Amino acid sequence: MEATVKMPEHMPRISAENRVAGYDWTAIGAELDSYGCAVLEGLLLGDECAEIARLYPYEEHFRSHVVMARHGFGKGEYRYFRYPLPDLIGGLRSALYPRLSVVANAWNARMGIDQHYPAAHADYLDLCRGAGQTRPTPLLLQYQPGDFNCLHQDLYGDLAFPIQVAVLLSEPGRDFTGGEFVLTEQRPRMQSRAEVVPLRRGDAVAFAVHNRPVQGTKGNYRVNLRHGVSRVRSGHRHTVGIIFHDAR
Ligand SMILES: O=C(O)CCC(=O)C(=O)O
Ligand SMILES: [Fe+2]
Secondary structure (H helix, E strand, O other), X not given: OOOOOOOOOOOOOOOHHXXXXXXXXXXXXXXXXXXXXXXXXOOOOHHXXXXXXXXXXXXXXXXXXXXXXXXXXXXXXXXXXXXXXXXXXXXXXXXXXXXXXXXXXXXXXXXXXXXXXXXXHHHHHHHHHHOOOOEOOOEEEEEOOOOEEEEEOOOOOOOOOOEEEEEEOOOEOOOEEEOOEEEEEEOOOOOOEEEEEOOOOOOEEEEEOOEEEEEEOOEEEEEEEEXXXXXXXXXXXXXXXXXXXXXX
């Protein structure tokens, strides 16, 4: 007879390392190089999305609460998680980082930036700590009808890891309409380029935080990116943002 082992409910069914290892990182790196963003389909399961979104009202999980309209950031609200992060988010943060650091190091070399990202996220957080950046940056966002997130860059100090990840926790068309994830890319002496990233619930987008190199005819040039969310037309939308540098 087969033994059945029931996993405790709070444990993610697949380890973060295993789910991250399931993606084609060569293809993701190529998408990031070409467009400044790449989609990781199905990073979270539906019930995992619900589990994270449900944390929103519980203050004990968060260190601060931002009402976007008060700061001119848009309309809607978000909360920065406290350490220790929920397992699912902390696990993804450390499992995604080594893959993205390969792309980030290649970008720095192409942009002539003399900085190397260590292979382990714990070591990068040590560097952040040394720069006075000790507060956790992963966040949970909540949008209602009429809400939007103005184009911005998530920079919280001198140290900034150049790629971040956002996971959509609500299902477009069912839970909400509108609310598209938008990325703009400002090119030197040229007009800006926009990307609208189609996401389903559980999909993640990895994208450039502020700068990335673009291969031109005369070598690499640097573009400046911003991201945001278009107006939510109906329903409710939740996202979890995974930023790899900590904040001052
Ligand atoms: O809600 C979104 O899709 C964008 C969230 C965001 O700005 C972020 O994760 O940094
Ligand atoms: Fe953001």
